[in-house]
Amino acid sequence: MIRFEDVSVTYDGAAEPTVQGVDFEVPEGELVLLAGPSGVGKSTVLGAVSGLVPHFTGGTLSGRVTVAGRDTRTHKPRELADAVGTVGQDPLSHFVTDTVEEELAYGMESLGLAPDVMRRRVEETLDLLGLSDLRDRPITTLSGGQQQRVAIGSVLTPHPSVLVLDEPTSALDPAAAEEVLAVLQRLVHDLGTTVLMAEHRLERVIQYADQVALLPGPGEPPVLGTPAEVMAVSPVYPPVVALGRLAGWSPLPLTVRDARRRAGDLRRQLDGENDIAPQGRGELRDQPHTTRSRQLRTPPELLGAPTPRRWFRRTRTTPAAPTTPSPHTAEVQALSVTRAHITALRHIDLTITPGETIALMGRNGAGKSTLLNSLVGLVTPSSGTIRLGEATPHRTAPQDLVRKVGLVPQEPRDLLCTDTVAAECAAADQDAGADPGTCRALVSELLPGVTDDTHPRDLSEGQRLALALAVVLTARPPLLLLDEPTRGLDYAAKARLVDVLRGLAGEGHAIVLATHDVELAAEVAHRVVLLAEGEVIADGPTADVVVSSPSFAPQVAKILAPQHWLTVSQVRAALHPDHPDPHPGADS
Amino acid sequence: MGAGGTPIRRAAQTPRPQPQRRAQLHPGAWWLWSLSLGTAATRTTNPLLLTLLITVSAYVVATRRPNTPWSRSYGAFARLALAVLLIRLLFATLLGSPIPGTHTLLTLPEMPLPAWAQGVRLGGEVTAEALTFALYDGLKLATLLICVGAANALANPSRLLKSLPGALYEMGVAVVVALTFAPHLIADVQRLRAARRLRGRPDNGIRGLLQVGLPVLEGALERSVSLAAAMDARGYGRTAQVPTAVRRTTAALTLGGLLGVCAGTYGLLTAEGETYGAPVLLIGLAAALAGLRLGGRRSPRTRYRPDRWDVRAWLVATSGVAVAALLTLAAAHDPAALHPGVVPLVAPTLPLWPAAAILLGLLPAFVTPDPKEPS
Known part of the structure; x- marks a missing residue:
């Protein structure tokens, strides 16, 4: 044909x-x-x-x-x-x-x-x-x-x-x-x-x-x-193939169904390891669950308070109200957003702690982007409060806000406004009030081998994302937001992104990603928040939330269910504890 | 199978009845009606009649506009009309007016201007007569704008495309695509200003706007190119094989017709061409139209569910044309009532018959179907 x-x-x-x-x-x-x-x-x-x-x-x-x-x-x-x-x-x-x-x-x-x-x-x-x-x-x-x-x-x-x-x-x-x-x-x-x-x-x-x-x-x-x-x-190759290669299956399974049929041995082999396996990511499961403890940590005068009405908002959200420094990077309480008579978000409660990576998932139009935009003050809440430490995002001047929160938008190119990487970095240093060279150092770290005179348009999707990430990170915001970061990325670029995000979380950045990519969420997120029609319908550790969902479960979880494995790298680490491979999808 | 289950599931989610698409009125009828009201507005300066015209069109828009993004442009047109009115009044205040008046409301300090600016006055006396005249004049313009806005709100201009002759269709698409450029541009500006905020730069002010200018244009250009590619891949601009004879006849008719139109117009405008002007113009026009019709054969396009010109369309169009015709008649018959005097200043009265004629324009609110659908 x-x-x-x-x-x-x-x-x-x-x-x-x-x-x-x-x-x-x-x-x-x-x-x-x-x-x-x-x-x-x-x-x-x-x-x-x-x-x-x-x-x-x-x-x-x-x-x-x-x-x-x-x-x-x-x-x-x-x-x-x-x-x-x-x-x-x-x-x-x-x-x-x-x-x-x-x-x-x-x-x-x-x-x-x-x-x-x-x-x-x-x-x-x-x-x-x-x-x-x-x-x-x-x-x-x-x-x-x-x-x-x-x-x-x-x-x-x-x-x-x-x-x-x-x-x-x-x-x-x-x-x-x-x-x-x-x-x-x-x-x-x-x-x-x-x-x-x-x-x-x-x-x-x-x-x-x-x-x-x-x-x-x-x-x-x-x-x-x-x-x-x-x-x-x-x-x-997709995770199911990665698992097949790891386990040495031939011919390689391509569907979850094929792989499940072959996975009996692997499941038995992994059975004893299951408790130790989710190291480096699963430990959060044992910690007190932040959302459930939220009410204890919030200032008592707001406990159980009715949703503040629009005309009271000013008095209630004056920065004088919180007296003790919050342990959270960001706190969202009873947030509702209504735009053009459509309720985009309804009564959202969310706390984000330092070092935590949250995947925000849900179908198209569920309100993920609106939530991220409200966290950076691009969207004004109709009711409820958002606090980043002491600041309320939509009332904070942009120059100050960049040091508290950074968002990499869905189209990273929007963020880039000059015609060379060097000029972009200089502009980012100036915007963030950082020492000259801060951004360039970040770029060299995230994007080795990119020269100063490259035009941002000539970079690949993954490189452009990394550049935008470096620009945002120049101001060292404790809270980093990414909107749909893996669109158009291949597995290698995705694996690099996963490494970068893990490193940032290790340094204490709180990260929130809105994504449709269940495999990415399984790789990096400690916690998954599911949104539907502007409401939070599930909030919990990644393994608990995604394994029980047919559409949000990663392939490895489906293959090895009922055991709680999420990614090939976890399985690899369990099978070969001496040779952990940080690049599950990128080795070739 | 997932595919088999999809339609059923979707149908179950939304049990509401299917909206009746056939209930739509021919867009041409709406445009004719709105533009006729606009024409009527140019025939009078009586503020009472003009207000009545605005009310009539606003009532019809309020009851009959569909719930679509483009129908929200009515508000924008209304604001534009108000701005025009205010600017007209401001100019009359600042620059004075040739209307002689005796009722001085206030006196602004007059700016002495150099000799080369003679005839221009800055400041000075502001008279009630001048302001009233400006108000009437501005209101006329505002009414016209609101009528055009009504046309936009009631019928999407791109739906008019369907009624263009085949030979002109592709030109029409180009125009519509160009028109959608502006709303896309605004969306881009908003997105890029948001991005500026994310970089910690102030997102307001002229400088902020200027700095997003280049990327916005770049994005708009890229989108246009990809739209053009998509249109090409979907068969836009396909031509059918037509016999050489037909092609030559088309060219001859169109060219000859256009020449005839030019010559005829020239004849009409000059003193000595009165005898041949009108017939040549008419013959030229006929030849050009025949050329267009023949040229349509080169385009193999067909039309999907073209809007039919039914009884209701006739009623709507006739009601509009009747308003325009009756007001034109009234303006010729009783100019004093339709152009209330400003020197001396008199209170405008509502002439009964023209007002009744304007009320004819309400007919569409009763004969057309209600487009309000649950969404």
């Missing part, structure tokens, strides 16, 4: 080809996963299928790409539109119209389909993707998962024989991701659609793939094979 014949792509101004020697074929009706570390040209390969590379991006494509018998050299993207449906990384930049129904019809209108055909296909697609009660909704009011489904639906309606997807689930919560993947599987199974998809979160998608095309490194030709074969040699 899609045939690459010795394809290489060189962008204008680049010395080396971005991809070369791409020569494989995707048969009709198969789901092929394009895997590989960041920056190996996955998006370029995907773009070549829809003709956007090179017709739209420029550059030179040598070799030949044919899709459904059409050569992309002679067919422009618009002439391939009836054969190929493309969904890019950001669904929002894909939408042309305002409402769901019109968006679904747009592609068919361009192709000139008859009105009754369009009508029928729109209704079918609305049902297929579970969008029928959203049909008249303006697209901007939808959640991320809904937008992603609309984006997929909008390219499905012209009935393309090939679907090309670039990271369709990376912005989605686990449940929404499963919904999208279930739809894709149904398309492949029932309609015979050919799907080519790139995705970093292999643990979510590998089980659906018929074949995997692995791009092992920049400029290296792809390796094509069954998922099990490719995963045996791949530098990127």
